[in-house]
Amino acid sequence: MPRPHLTLSLVPILSALLIPAKAPADRLWNASTMDVPRRSFNVVAYGDGVFAAGNGFGDIVTSTNGGANFASRLFVQGRDVTDIQYGDTGGGQMGFLATMRSGFNNYFVYRSLDRGQTWTEESAAYFAGASGAATKISVAQDGTLTVVRGAAGRTIAHDGTHYYSIQRGEGSSTVLRSGNGRHFTLLAERPFEADALVRTSAGRYLVVGIQRPLDSPRIPVAFPLVDDPATYADPFIVMAGTTGYLSSVIEAAGRFFAVGGSDNFTHHNLFSSADGLTWERELLHPDIAALPFPALDLGSIVAGGQAIVAVGAYGIVHAELSYENADPDADPQPGFATWIASFPIPAGQRGPDHDPDGDGLPNRVEYALGGNPALALTTDRPVPLLPMIDGQHYPALQFTRLRAALGVNVVVTASTSIPLDAPVGTVEEVVALDHGLDQVTLRASRPLSETGALYFHLKVTVP
Secondary structure: OOOOEEEEEOOOOOOOOOOOEOOHHHOEEEEOEEOOOOOOEEEEEEEOOEEEEEEOOOEEEEEOOOOOEEEEEEEOOOOEEEEEEEEEOOOOOEEEEEEEEEOOOEEEEEEEOOOOOOOEEOHHHHHOOOOOOOOOEEEOOOOEEEEOOOOOOOOEEEOOOOEEEEEEOOOOEEEEEEOOOOOOEEEEEEOOEEEEEEEOOOOOEEEEEEEOOOOOOOEEEEEEEEOOHHHOOOOEEOOOOOOOEEEEEEEEOOEEEEEEEOOOOOOOOEEEEOOOOOEEEOEEOHHHOOOOOOOOEEEEEEEEOOEEEEEEOOEEEEEEOOEOOOOOOOOOOOOHHHHHHOOOOOHHHOOOOOOOOOOOOOHHHHHHHOOOOOOOOOOOOOEEEOOEEOOEEOOEEEEEEEOOOOOOEEEEEEEOOOOOOOEOOEEEEEEEOOOOEEEEEEEEOOOHHHHOOOEEEEEEEOO
Protein backbone atom coordinates (compact mmCIF):
# COMPACT_ATOMS: atom_id res chain seq x y z
CA MET A 1 0.00 0.00 0.00
CA PRO A 2 1.49 3.37 -0.95
CA ARG A 3 2.31 5.55 2.03
CA PRO A 4 2.03 9.32 2.32
CA HIS A 5 5.36 11.12 2.15
CA LEU A 6 6.57 14.05 4.21
CA THR A 7 8.93 16.85 3.26
CA LEU A 8 9.82 19.74 5.57
CA SER A 9 10.50 23.12 4.01
CA LEU A 10 12.33 25.57 6.24
CA VAL A 11 11.59 28.89 4.58
CA PRO A 12 14.46 31.38 5.15
CA ILE A 13 13.85 34.28 7.51
CA LEU A 14 14.82 37.59 5.93
CA SER A 15 15.45 39.41 9.20
CA ALA A 16 16.43 38.35 12.70
CA LEU A 17 14.82 41.42 14.27
CA LEU A 18 12.66 40.37 17.21
CA ILE A 19 9.42 42.27 17.57
CA PRO A 20 9.66 44.39 20.73
CA ALA A 21 7.33 44.62 23.68
CA LYS A 22 4.90 47.50 23.75
CA ALA A 23 5.38 50.46 26.04
CA PRO A 24 3.94 50.30 29.58
CA ALA A 25 0.87 52.26 28.47
CA ASP A 26 -0.28 49.16 26.60
CA ARG A 27 0.20 46.71 29.47
CA LEU A 28 -1.63 46.41 32.80
CA TRP A 29 -0.43 44.41 35.79
CA ASN A 30 -2.99 42.54 37.85
CA ALA A 31 -3.00 40.60 41.11
CA SER A 32 -2.52 36.84 40.95
CA THR A 33 -4.77 34.60 43.01
CA MET A 34 -3.42 31.76 45.14
CA ASP A 35 -4.76 29.11 47.50
CA VAL A 36 -2.33 29.83 50.36
CA PRO A 37 -2.89 32.55 52.99
CA ARG A 38 0.79 33.34 53.47
CA ARG A 39 2.60 36.00 51.42
CA SER A 40 6.20 37.37 51.74
CA PHE A 41 7.31 35.89 48.41
CA ASN A 42 11.05 36.04 47.74
CA VAL A 43 11.70 34.32 44.44
CA VAL A 44 10.06 33.29 41.17
CA ALA A 45 11.25 31.20 38.22
CA TYR A 46 9.88 30.00 34.89
CA GLY A 47 10.33 26.80 32.91
CA ASP A 48 8.35 24.38 30.73
CA GLY A 49 5.26 26.60 30.75
CA VAL A 50 5.20 26.95 34.54
CA PHE A 51 5.87 29.82 36.94
CA ALA A 52 7.10 28.66 40.37
CA ALA A 53 7.34 31.02 43.35
CA GLY A 54 8.56 30.62 46.93
CA ASN A 55 8.06 32.62 50.12
CA GLY A 56 9.57 33.10 53.55
CA PHE A 57 7.17 30.67 55.20
CA GLY A 58 8.16 27.54 53.28
CA ASP A 59 5.52 27.68 50.52
CA ILE A 60 6.15 26.83 46.87
CA VAL A 61 3.29 27.66 44.51
CA THR A 62 3.00 27.22 40.74
CA SER A 63 0.98 28.67 37.88
CA THR A 64 0.33 27.13 34.47
CA ASN A 65 -1.84 29.96 33.11
CA GLY A 66 0.57 32.85 32.75
CA GLY A 67 0.74 33.73 36.43
CA ALA A 68 -2.97 34.46 36.84
CA ASN A 69 -3.57 31.71 39.41
CA PHE A 70 -1.08 29.95 41.70
CA ALA A 71 -1.68 26.63 43.47
CA SER A 72 0.18 25.27 46.50
CA ARG A 73 2.65 22.49 45.68
CA LEU A 74 4.81 22.32 48.81
CA PHE A 75 4.72 23.70 52.34
CA VAL A 76 7.55 23.07 54.80
CA GLN A 77 6.80 24.90 58.02
CA GLY A 78 9.60 26.96 59.51
CA ARG A 79 11.66 27.21 56.32
CA ASP A 80 12.44 30.14 54.05
CA VAL A 81 12.54 29.54 50.27
CA THR A 82 15.65 31.43 49.20
CA ASP A 83 15.84 30.57 45.49
CA ILE A 84 14.08 28.67 42.71
CA GLN A 85 15.53 28.05 39.24
CA TYR A 86 14.66 25.91 36.21
CA GLY A 87 17.17 23.97 34.12
CA ASP A 88 19.28 20.82 34.00
CA THR A 89 19.13 19.46 37.55
CA GLY A 90 21.72 16.77 36.76
CA GLY A 91 22.17 14.07 34.15
CA GLY A 92 20.09 15.96 31.62
CA GLN A 93 16.99 15.87 33.82
CA MET A 94 15.14 19.13 33.30
CA GLY A 95 13.19 20.55 36.21
CA PHE A 96 13.09 23.00 39.09
CA LEU A 97 15.53 23.28 42.00
CA ALA A 98 14.68 25.19 45.17
CA THR A 99 16.89 26.09 48.12
CA MET A 100 15.52 26.59 51.62
CA ARG A 101 16.90 27.73 54.95
CA SER A 102 15.83 27.35 58.57
CA GLY A 103 17.57 29.03 61.48
CA PHE A 104 21.12 30.15 60.83
CA ASN A 105 22.94 27.02 59.68
CA ASN A 106 20.37 24.62 58.24
CA TYR A 107 20.09 24.47 54.45
CA PHE A 108 17.97 22.29 52.17
CA VAL A 109 17.52 21.53 48.47
CA TYR A 110 14.28 20.37 46.84
CA ARG A 111 13.78 19.18 43.27
CA SER A 112 10.78 18.81 40.96
CA LEU A 113 10.91 16.92 37.66
CA ASP A 114 7.18 17.12 36.86
CA ARG A 115 6.69 20.83 36.11
CA GLY A 116 6.59 21.80 39.77
CA GLN A 117 3.74 19.47 40.72
CA THR A 118 5.65 17.44 43.31
CA TRP A 119 8.89 18.20 45.16
CA THR A 120 11.36 15.88 46.88
CA GLU A 121 14.07 16.86 49.33
CA GLU A 122 17.49 15.95 47.94
CA SER A 123 19.73 17.88 50.31
CA ALA A 124 22.04 14.93 50.95
CA ALA A 125 22.87 14.54 47.27
CA TYR A 126 23.76 18.21 46.83
CA PHE A 127 25.51 18.70 50.17
CA ALA A 128 27.57 15.51 50.17
CA GLY A 129 31.08 16.32 51.38
CA ALA A 130 30.39 20.06 51.36
CA SER A 131 29.84 22.73 53.94
CA GLY A 132 28.74 26.34 54.04
CA ALA A 133 25.57 28.25 53.33
CA ALA A 134 23.47 27.33 50.31
CA THR A 135 20.86 29.97 49.57
CA LYS A 136 21.23 30.54 45.80
CA ILE A 137 21.34 28.54 42.57
CA SER A 138 23.58 29.38 39.59
CA VAL A 139 22.23 28.91 36.07
CA ALA A 140 24.75 28.41 33.26
CA GLN A 141 24.10 29.54 29.69
CA ASP A 142 23.44 25.91 28.76
CA GLY A 143 20.88 25.62 31.56
CA THR A 144 22.98 23.62 34.02
CA LEU A 145 21.95 24.32 37.63
CA THR A 146 24.52 24.50 40.43
CA VAL A 147 23.78 24.99 44.12
CA VAL A 148 25.98 27.80 45.44
CA ARG A 149 28.08 27.04 48.50
CA GLY A 150 28.76 30.19 50.48
CA ALA A 151 28.15 33.83 49.69
CA ALA A 152 26.29 35.12 46.66
CA GLY A 153 24.04 38.06 45.89
CA ARG A 154 20.40 38.23 44.87
CA THR A 155 21.04 37.51 41.19
CA ILE A 156 23.72 35.60 39.29
CA ALA A 157 24.79 36.14 35.67
CA HIS A 158 26.85 33.78 33.48
CA ASP A 159 28.88 34.78 30.43
CA GLY A 160 29.73 31.24 29.34
CA THR A 161 32.97 31.18 31.34
CA HIS A 162 32.40 32.95 34.64
CA TYR A 163 29.48 33.56 36.96
CA TYR A 164 29.03 37.04 38.47
CA SER A 165 27.02 38.22 41.45
CA ILE A 166 26.73 41.40 43.53
CA GLN A 167 26.38 41.66 47.31
CA ARG A 168 25.11 44.95 48.64
CA GLY A 169 26.40 46.54 51.81
CA GLU A 170 25.59 49.90 53.35
CA GLY A 171 27.29 52.51 51.19
CA SER A 172 29.11 49.99 49.00
CA SER A 173 28.85 46.61 47.31
CA THR A 174 31.12 43.77 46.28
CA VAL A 175 31.31 42.00 42.93
CA LEU A 176 31.80 38.24 43.23
CA ARG A 177 33.02 35.83 40.57
CA SER A 178 33.01 32.05 40.19
CA GLY A 179 34.38 29.63 37.64
CA ASN A 180 32.09 26.76 38.59
CA GLY A 181 28.94 28.46 39.86
CA ARG A 182 29.43 26.86 43.27
CA HIS A 183 32.10 28.90 45.06
CA PHE A 184 32.31 32.69 44.64
CA THR A 185 35.29 34.88 45.51
CA LEU A 186 35.77 38.64 45.68
CA LEU A 187 36.45 40.30 42.33
CA ALA A 188 36.01 44.00 43.14
CA GLU A 189 34.60 46.45 45.64
CA ARG A 190 32.48 49.35 44.42
CA PRO A 191 31.48 52.52 46.32
CA PHE A 192 27.83 52.13 45.33
CA GLU A 193 24.92 50.16 46.74
CA ALA A 194 24.15 47.83 43.85
CA ASP A 195 21.82 44.91 44.47
CA ALA A 196 21.16 43.00 41.24
CA LEU A 197 22.50 42.55 37.73
CA VAL A 198 21.49 40.96 34.45
CA ARG A 199 23.59 39.97 31.46
CA THR A 200 21.84 41.36 28.41
CA SER A 201 21.26 39.68 25.07
CA ALA A 202 24.02 41.95 23.70
CA GLY A 203 26.52 40.57 26.25
CA ARG A 204 26.60 43.68 28.46
CA TYR A 205 25.57 44.11 32.11
CA LEU A 206 22.79 46.19 33.60
CA VAL A 207 23.02 46.84 37.35
CA VAL A 208 20.37 48.31 39.69
CA GLY A 209 20.37 49.29 43.37
CA ILE A 210 19.83 52.25 45.71
CA GLN A 211 21.26 55.56 46.85
CA ARG A 212 21.11 56.87 50.42
CA PRO A 213 21.10 60.68 50.43
CA LEU A 214 21.98 62.15 53.82
CA ASP A 215 18.90 62.39 56.08
CA SER A 216 16.62 61.44 53.18
CA PRO A 217 14.73 58.31 52.08
CA ARG A 218 16.49 55.78 49.91
CA ILE A 219 16.22 56.28 46.14
CA PRO A 220 16.11 53.50 43.50
CA VAL A 221 18.87 53.83 40.91
CA ALA A 222 20.24 52.11 37.83
CA PHE A 223 23.75 52.18 36.38
CA PRO A 224 24.67 52.70 32.71
CA LEU A 225 25.31 49.47 30.81
CA VAL A 226 28.88 48.16 31.09
CA ASP A 227 30.92 45.45 29.40
CA ASP A 228 32.62 44.41 32.65
CA PRO A 229 30.33 43.80 35.66
CA ALA A 230 33.10 44.94 38.01
CA THR A 231 33.15 48.48 36.57
CA TYR A 232 29.59 49.75 37.04
CA ALA A 233 29.52 53.42 38.09
CA ASP A 234 27.64 56.71 37.80
CA PRO A 235 24.27 55.67 39.24
CA PHE A 236 21.25 57.69 38.15
CA ILE A 237 17.75 58.00 39.60
CA VAL A 238 15.27 55.95 37.58
CA MET A 239 12.39 58.35 38.28
CA ALA A 240 12.23 61.67 40.12
CA GLY A 241 10.24 61.65 43.35
CA THR A 242 10.55 57.90 43.85
CA THR A 243 11.76 56.38 47.12
CA GLY A 244 12.94 52.90 48.02
CA TYR A 245 15.14 50.46 46.14
CA LEU A 246 15.46 48.09 43.17
CA SER A 247 16.32 44.48 43.90
CA SER A 248 15.75 42.50 40.67
CA VAL A 249 16.20 43.20 36.96
CA ILE A 250 15.63 41.12 33.82
CA GLU A 251 15.55 41.51 30.06
CA ALA A 252 12.44 40.28 28.25
CA ALA A 253 10.95 40.91 24.81
CA GLY A 254 13.30 43.77 24.00
CA ARG A 255 12.84 45.67 27.27
CA PHE A 256 14.40 45.74 30.72
CA PHE A 257 12.15 45.26 33.75
CA ALA A 258 13.21 46.16 37.30
CA VAL A 259 11.32 45.80 40.58
CA GLY A 260 11.80 46.80 44.20
CA GLY A 261 10.05 48.39 47.15
CA SER A 262 8.90 51.83 48.23
CA ASP A 263 10.03 53.47 51.48
CA ASN A 264 7.06 55.78 51.90
CA PHE A 265 4.36 53.30 50.75
CA THR A 266 2.83 55.73 48.27
CA HIS A 267 3.82 54.14 44.97
CA HIS A 268 5.10 50.92 43.42
CA ASN A 269 8.62 50.45 42.07
CA LEU A 270 7.90 48.38 38.98
CA PHE A 271 9.67 49.92 35.99
CA SER A 272 10.63 49.09 32.43
CA SER A 273 13.05 50.59 29.93
CA ALA A 274 13.89 50.12 26.27
CA ASP A 275 17.53 51.17 26.63
CA GLY A 276 18.41 50.94 30.34
CA LEU A 277 18.66 54.74 30.60
CA THR A 278 15.10 56.05 30.40
CA TRP A 279 12.68 54.26 32.71
CA GLU A 280 8.89 54.27 32.90
CA ARG A 281 6.65 53.11 35.73
CA GLU A 282 4.51 50.16 34.71
CA LEU A 283 0.74 50.53 35.06
CA LEU A 284 -1.45 48.61 37.50
CA HIS A 285 -4.96 47.43 36.80
CA PRO A 286 -7.45 49.72 38.57
CA ASP A 287 -8.67 46.79 40.66
CA ILE A 288 -5.33 46.57 42.50
CA ALA A 289 -4.20 50.20 42.46
CA ALA A 290 -5.65 50.95 45.92
CA LEU A 291 -3.31 50.69 48.91
CA PRO A 292 -2.06 48.33 50.13
CA PHE A 293 -1.65 46.67 46.74
CA PRO A 294 0.37 43.53 45.87
CA ALA A 295 2.89 45.46 43.77
CA LEU A 296 3.90 47.74 46.65
CA ASP A 297 7.01 45.79 47.69
CA LEU A 298 8.45 43.45 45.04
CA GLY A 299 11.61 41.38 45.26
CA SER A 300 11.90 39.17 42.16
CA ILE A 301 10.70 39.17 38.55
CA VAL A 302 10.79 36.67 35.67
CA ALA A 303 9.30 36.36 32.18
CA GLY A 304 8.22 33.24 30.34
CA GLY A 305 5.89 32.27 27.53
CA GLN A 306 3.61 35.24 26.91
CA ALA A 307 3.62 36.50 30.51
CA ILE A 308 5.75 38.27 33.10
CA VAL A 309 5.42 37.74 36.86
CA ALA A 310 6.77 39.64 39.89
CA VAL A 311 6.56 38.53 43.52
CA GLY A 312 6.95 40.34 46.82
CA ALA A 313 5.93 40.89 50.40
CA TYR A 314 2.24 41.47 49.64
CA GLY A 315 1.67 38.84 46.96
CA ILE A 316 2.19 38.20 43.26
CA VAL A 317 1.36 40.30 40.20
CA HIS A 318 1.38 39.38 36.53
CA ALA A 319 0.95 40.91 33.09
CA GLU A 320 0.86 39.81 29.49
CA LEU A 321 3.90 40.59 27.39
CA SER A 322 2.22 42.46 24.55
CA TYR A 323 3.99 43.26 21.32
CA GLU A 324 3.87 45.59 18.37
CA ASN A 325 5.44 45.27 14.93
CA ALA A 326 6.79 48.72 14.11
CA ASP A 327 8.44 47.44 10.93
CA PRO A 328 6.01 45.80 8.49
CA ASP A 329 8.92 43.90 6.95
CA ALA A 330 10.22 42.55 10.27
CA ASP A 331 9.82 38.83 10.40
CA PRO A 332 9.96 36.67 13.44
CA GLN A 333 7.44 35.99 16.02
CA PRO A 334 6.09 38.13 18.86
CA GLY A 335 6.73 35.60 21.60
CA PHE A 336 9.97 34.15 20.27
CA ALA A 337 12.31 35.95 22.67
CA THR A 338 10.63 34.81 25.87
CA TRP A 339 9.95 31.33 24.46
CA ILE A 340 13.58 30.67 23.52
CA ALA A 341 14.77 32.09 26.86
CA SER A 342 12.93 29.31 28.71
CA PHE A 343 15.26 26.63 27.27
CA PRO A 344 18.87 25.88 28.34
CA ILE A 345 20.49 27.13 25.13
CA PRO A 346 23.78 29.07 24.87
CA ALA A 347 23.31 32.76 24.10
CA GLY A 348 24.95 32.40 20.69
CA GLN A 349 22.42 29.76 19.58
CA ARG A 350 19.15 31.54 20.38
CA GLY A 351 18.47 33.19 17.03
CA PRO A 352 15.52 32.19 14.82
CA ASP A 353 17.76 30.40 12.31
CA HIS A 354 20.02 28.63 14.80
CA ASP A 355 19.69 24.88 15.35
CA PRO A 356 21.29 24.23 18.77
CA ASP A 357 20.17 20.60 19.04
CA GLY A 358 21.31 19.76 15.49
CA ASP A 359 18.06 18.06 14.51
CA GLY A 360 17.65 19.99 11.25
CA LEU A 361 14.83 22.19 12.55
CA PRO A 362 15.82 25.81 13.25
CA ASN A 363 14.51 27.47 16.38
CA ARG A 364 11.70 29.29 14.59
CA VAL A 365 10.31 25.99 13.27
CA GLU A 366 10.55 24.40 16.72
CA TYR A 367 8.73 27.49 18.02
CA ALA A 368 5.89 27.19 15.53
CA LEU A 369 5.47 23.45 16.15
CA GLY A 370 5.87 23.66 19.93
CA GLY A 371 9.07 21.62 19.87
CA ASN A 372 12.07 21.60 22.18
CA PRO A 373 15.01 23.46 20.59
CA ALA A 374 17.42 22.13 23.23
CA LEU A 375 16.81 18.42 22.61
CA ALA A 376 16.93 16.47 19.34
CA LEU A 377 13.66 14.56 19.61
CA THR A 378 11.73 12.56 17.04
CA THR A 379 8.49 12.75 18.98
CA ASP A 380 7.88 16.41 18.12
CA ARG A 381 8.12 15.98 14.34
CA PRO A 382 5.15 15.78 11.96
CA VAL A 383 3.97 12.21 11.33
CA PRO A 384 2.30 10.82 8.15
CA LEU A 385 -0.79 8.70 8.85
CA LEU A 386 -3.34 6.55 7.01
CA PRO A 387 -6.56 6.74 9.02
CA MET A 388 -9.50 4.62 7.88
CA ILE A 389 -12.84 6.36 7.34
CA ASP A 390 -15.89 4.42 6.11
CA GLY A 391 -13.66 1.56 5.00
CA GLN A 392 -11.29 3.79 3.03
CA HIS A 393 -7.74 4.88 3.90
CA TYR A 394 -7.05 8.61 3.67
CA PRO A 395 -3.48 10.02 3.51
CA ALA A 396 -2.96 12.42 6.42
CA LEU A 397 -0.32 14.41 8.24
CA GLN A 398 -0.39 15.04 12.00
CA PHE A 399 1.69 17.64 13.86
CA THR A 400 1.55 19.90 16.90
CA ARG A 401 1.20 23.66 16.71
CA LEU A 402 1.98 26.15 19.50
CA ARG A 403 -1.11 28.32 20.01
CA ALA A 404 0.95 31.24 21.37
CA ALA A 405 3.33 31.27 18.37
CA LEU A 406 2.03 34.50 16.88
CA GLY A 407 3.73 35.95 13.82
CA VAL A 408 4.37 32.65 12.04
CA ASN A 409 2.21 30.41 9.86
CA VAL A 410 2.40 26.67 9.41
CA VAL A 411 1.43 25.91 5.81
CA VAL A 412 0.91 22.36 4.53
CA THR A 413 0.50 21.45 0.86
CA ALA A 414 -0.57 17.99 -0.32
CA SER A 415 0.35 16.87 -3.85
CA THR A 416 0.44 13.64 -5.80
CA SER A 417 3.81 14.59 -7.31
CA ILE A 418 7.05 16.47 -6.72
CA PRO A 419 7.37 19.29 -7.63
CA LEU A 420 4.10 20.15 -5.95
CA ASP A 421 2.14 20.78 -9.12
CA ALA A 422 -0.76 18.39 -8.52
CA PRO A 423 -2.36 19.64 -5.31
CA VAL A 424 -5.01 17.70 -3.44
CA GLY A 425 -7.56 19.30 -1.14
CA THR A 426 -7.31 18.65 2.60
CA VAL A 427 -9.56 18.66 5.65
CA GLU A 428 -8.18 20.01 8.94
CA GLU A 429 -9.03 18.66 12.39
CA VAL A 430 -7.70 20.40 15.53
CA VAL A 431 -7.64 18.97 19.06
CA ALA A 432 -6.50 21.12 22.01
CA LEU A 433 -3.70 19.52 24.05
CA ASP A 434 -2.01 20.47 27.31
CA HIS A 435 0.88 22.95 27.56
CA GLY A 436 -0.58 25.38 25.02
CA LEU A 437 -0.41 22.98 22.07
CA ASP A 438 -2.91 22.02 19.37
CA GLN A 439 -2.77 18.65 17.62
CA VAL A 440 -3.47 19.27 13.95
CA THR A 441 -4.44 16.49 11.55
CA LEU A 442 -4.63 17.33 7.85
CA ARG A 443 -6.09 14.55 5.75
CA ALA A 444 -6.68 14.40 2.04
CA SER A 445 -10.24 15.05 0.96
CA ARG A 446 -10.01 12.02 -1.35
CA PRO A 447 -9.15 8.44 -0.33
CA LEU A 448 -5.83 6.77 -1.05
CA SER A 449 -7.48 4.63 -3.72
CA GLU A 450 -7.93 7.83 -5.76
CA THR A 451 -4.80 9.78 -4.90
CA GLY A 452 -2.18 7.05 -4.84
CA ALA A 453 1.07 8.10 -3.16
CA LEU A 454 0.68 11.55 -1.65
CA TYR A 455 3.40 14.04 -0.68
CA PHE A 456 2.89 16.43 2.23
CA HIS A 457 5.02 19.59 2.20
CA LEU A 458 5.12 21.48 5.53
CA LYS A 459 6.70 24.90 5.75
CA VAL A 460 6.86 27.67 8.33
CA THR A 461 6.29 31.11 6.86
CA VAL A 462 6.13 34.67 8.13
CA PRO A 463 3.01 36.58 7.02
